[in-house]
Amino acid sequence: MQRSELLLASHAPFIHYGTSVKERYWNIFFACLPAVIYGIVLFGASALGVVCLSTGSAMGWEVLFKKLRRQEPRIYDGSSALLGLLFAMMVPATTPWWLVLVGTFLCVVVGREIYGGLGCNPVNPVLFSFAIVFMSWKNVLDFTGALGNFEVSFFPVEPLNAVKFIGASAESKYEILELLLGKQLGGIGSVFNLGLILGGIYLAIRRFIKWEISLMFLISIFVTALIFHIVNPTKYASPIFHLLTGYTMLAAFFLLPEDTTSPVNFFPKLLYASIAGVMTILIRNIGAYVEGVVFAILLSNVFHPLIDKIRPKSFGKGV
Amino acid sequence: MDYKATFVRITKPTLKTLQYDESVEIVQIEPPDLVCLTIEGTKATYPFKEGMKINTGELVQINGKDAFLSPINGILRSVRETKGYLNKPYLYLFFERAKAVKDDFTISSLLKAGKKLDLLKILNKIPGIKPYSLPQKSEYLDSIVISTLEQDPFTAINDFYLKKYLDELTEGVKFLKDLTKRIVIVFGERNSLNLGIPGLESYSKKFDYPYSLPNLVVKDVLGKVIPMGKPFERYNIGFLHLNQVILLGQIIKNASLQVLKPVYVNLDDKVKIVTVPIGTRIIDVMTKLSIGQYNMVIANGLLNGQSIYDLDTPILPSLDSIFVKYHLLGMTNLETECINCGECVRICPAKIPVNIMIRYLKNKKYEDAMLLCDLMACLECGMCSFVCVSRIPVFHYIMLAKYELSLMENEEV
Numbered sequence: 001m002q003r004s005e006l007l008l009a010s011h012a013p014f015i016h017y018g019t020s021v022k023e024r025y026w027n028i029f030f031a032c033l034p035a036v037i038y039g040i041v042l043f044g045a046s047a048l049g050v051v052c053l054s055t056g057s058a059m060g061w062e063v064l065f066k067k068l069r070r071q072e073p074r075i076y077d078g079s080s081a082l083l084g085l086l087f088a089m090m091v092p093a094t095t096p097w098w099l100v101l102v103g104t105f106l107c108v109v110v111g112r113e114i115y116g117g118l119g120c121n122p123v124n125p126v127l128f129s130f131a132i133v134f135m136s137w138k139n140v141l142d143f144t145g146a147l148g149n150f151e152v153s154f155f156p157v158e159p160l161n162a163v164k165f166i167g168a169s170a171e172s173k174y175e176i177l178e179l180l181l182g183k184q185l186g187g188i189g190s191v192f193n194l195g196l197i198l199g200g201i202y203l204a205i206r207r208f209i210k211w212e213i214s215l216m217f218l219i220s221i222f223v224t225a226l227i228f229h230i231v232n233p234t235k236y237a238s239p240i241f242h243l244l245t246g247y248t249m250l251a252a253f254f255l256l257p258e259d260t261t262s263p264v265n266f267f268p269k270l271l272y273a274s275i276a277g278v279m280t281i282l283i284r285n286i287g288a289y290v291e292g293v294v295f296a297i298l299l300s301n302v303f304h305p306l307i308d309k310i311r312p313k314s315f316g317k318g319v
Numbered sequence: 320m321d322y323k324a325t326f327v328r329i330t331k332p333t334l335k336t337l338q339y340d341e342s343v344e345i346v347q348i349e350p351p352d353l354v355c356l357t358i359e360g361t362k363a364t365y366p367f368k369e370g371m372k373i374n375t376g377e378l379v380q381i382n383g384k385d386a387f388l389s390p391i392n393g394i395l396r397s398v399r400e401t402k403g404y405l406n407k408p409y410l411y412l413f414f415e416r417a418k419a420v421k422d423d424f425t426i427s428s429l430l431k432a433g434k435k436l437d438l439l440k441i442l443n444k445i446p447g448i449k450p451y452s453l454p455q456k457s458e459y460l461d462s463i464v465i466s467t468l469e470q471d472p473f474t475a476i477n478d479f480y481l482k483k484y485l486d487e488l489t490e491g492v493k494f495l496k497d498l499t500k501r502i503v504i505v506f507g508e509r510n511s512l513n514l515g516i517p518g519l520e521s522y523s524k525k526f527d528y529p530y531s532l533p534n535l536v537v538k539d540v541l542g543k544v545i546p547m548g549k550p551f552e553r554y555n556i557g558f559l560h561l562n563q564v565i566l567l568g569q570i571i572k573n574a575s576l577q578v579l580k581p582v583y584v585n586l587d588d589k590v591k592i593v594t595v596p597i598g599t600r601i602i603d604v605m606t607k608l609s610i611g612q613y614n615m616v617i618a619n620g621l622l623n624g625q626s627i628y629d630l631d632t633p634i635l636p637s638l639d640s641i642f643v644k645y646h647l648l649g650m651t652n653l654e655t656e657c658i659n660c661g662e663c664v665r666i667c668p669a670k671i672p673v674n675i676m677i678r679y680l681k682n683k684k685y686e687d688a689m690l691l692c693d694l695m696a697c698l699e700c701g702m703c704s705f706v707c708v709s710r711i712p713v714f715h716y717i718m719l720a721k722y723e724l725s726l727m728e729n730e731e732v
Contacts, residue, residue, distance in 0.1 A: 006628075007613075007614060007615060007616055007626070007627065007628045007629075007630070008614050008615045008626070008628075009615075009626040009627070009628040010626055011626075011712055011714065011715035011718070012617075012620075012621075012622060012623050012624055012625065012626075012701050012704075012714060012715075013621060013622045013623065013701040013704050013705050013714060014615075014617055014621045014622075014624070014626070014642075014644075015322060015473075015621045015622065015705065016704075016705060016707075016710065017322070017323065017324050017332060017705050017706045018323040018324045019324050019662070019706065019708045020653060020708060020710065021653075021655050021658060021708055021709055021710075022653075024658075024660070024708055074655070077655070116656065117655075117656060118655055118656060118658060119655060119656035119657050119658040119659065119709065120656055205327055205328075205329065206326065206327065206328055207328040207329065210661065259658045259659050259660045259661075260658055260659045261659075262659070263661075264659060264660075264661030264664045264665075264672075264674055265661075265664065265672075308672075308675075311670070311672055312670045313670065314547065314669055314670050314671055314693035314696035315534065315535075315544065315547065315668065315669035315670055315696050315698065316534065316544055316545055316546050316547035316548075316549075316669070316696050317546075317547055317693055317696055318546075319544045319545070319546045
């Protein structure tokens, strides 16, 4: 009665929706590109160098570390490339090569791989490494440093810096439309707000990011900044200004909804985004740092597992 | 059926059920000489002797224990011990079909005496049958829900039943009506029928998978939520799939267990429906349909069915469909750690925190998964595996955990 034919057996389901990690991360990668290309056009060849070195070295670190751990590298899924690209988007075009290498090392290896790789990082790896680099080499990460090499048609001070030290009157030196179209100083990929918004909308429609988080983050920034602005309009900038400067848009669409460190249930998503939004404005307006996004998101990342315990009742529980 | 992700993914993926196409070829398969029955157990628990003769409708007893109710006539030729799904032991009993057909005394006498509950009780002993719900405390069930919705979105056998087996359905419903205070038949939006039976309520709504699962249908129809992990019978509710009612109708109509079972055969997306005597082996069906090359055979649908690795597996009452595939399906080596995208949580009809639970399950913390993540609330639809971006076989982990937990429970007892 024994038969020689061998059939393949596996567990149900035998079909798949077709989504994959690879598709997801390469799509996010390409959604970043409009902002990155604008940055390269604005800041010149040195920006291109930083972007290429950052993306390449991030992938390199993953291969190196996976080989050391005798695991199969998975750079084809694009997650390391995305980390490298996001890091490059946050730093100025004048960042020296060694700082890029250190940054991507901290990002890929210390921020993610030592915890077990993709899906295991406790906080957003890009922000983790940026925070360390930012604290350690404050003078090197200088957004105005690039000005020696080229001339700009807009006010040559980073907007948040200007507002922090001059007061809300500095806001008049910038125009909303110009800020939207990227005529400001900042990180390579964080100045072109329109590009970031378009990329974010693309990702939200295709559900590669949790759009509730992005929307709630922008709303909470707007509301908190509005309250500050109403209380003291001479000291604190207007909410629209806060939305269009610094890393706000980059954070809303690419950093805050990072899969691993953000909640999955509806209400926790809103709470998580609100914490990040409120903290951002608090740090910007009354904290010691000019840009609050980095630490605000790291803080809400730490809160996420706790927040995500708020969830709907399972079907048939406690009936 | 197109189930792949679309470009715009704002809405949740739901799977629309297929519709039976009138042009599908119906093939009748003659009773083969060699038939097979499978029962759960080992050679030690059921020491069958070769050469044993059984008749249709006979309650076969081994060492004073009821082994099974025979749906065939035959002489036992050989017994094989195998392991099935989740490593459960099974016995394959091969019978040479005896030509003479004897009367089904058990069934016809019970029918004549009108002992309906006893009849259902004895029918539950047919090998491989999905048990009929029986009242546990009183003589009556509070309500019976008959679902004509497909159990798997990739089959269209229920549509076929509703078009060709109306007499049997009516017989079955009339029989069941006396066992309950309230009987409801649930239709999908397309195939609502009026059976003309007084006292039969009918309910029609659009049920896309996974909302056609028993627990969710009962919640819709009766407004009752069954506590997680508990059977319907405990709350005096009966839930029957259409194929169970049709089988009952066929048995009553013929007053015999010798019935022909329709099976939906999908051969690489070419569909046929075969009607076979119960106990026919799958290999015989495939030979008859001259299916040559294949490397995967799946029973009962692509989403929550089971793959068959032994072609001697017989067609028993609970087997509704066979999918034969030439190429490898399902999971590949693309699996990564969970990236916490939340798609499984969004799709889960039982609202289980699948993303947290899979972390417990991967580390074999089954009790934690049960206590902290409500593992037992799982309705076993398989949608979490279907949508998983990291391609984790979540459904597999869940079924394994449930099995391991049941083993632990048995040990404690």
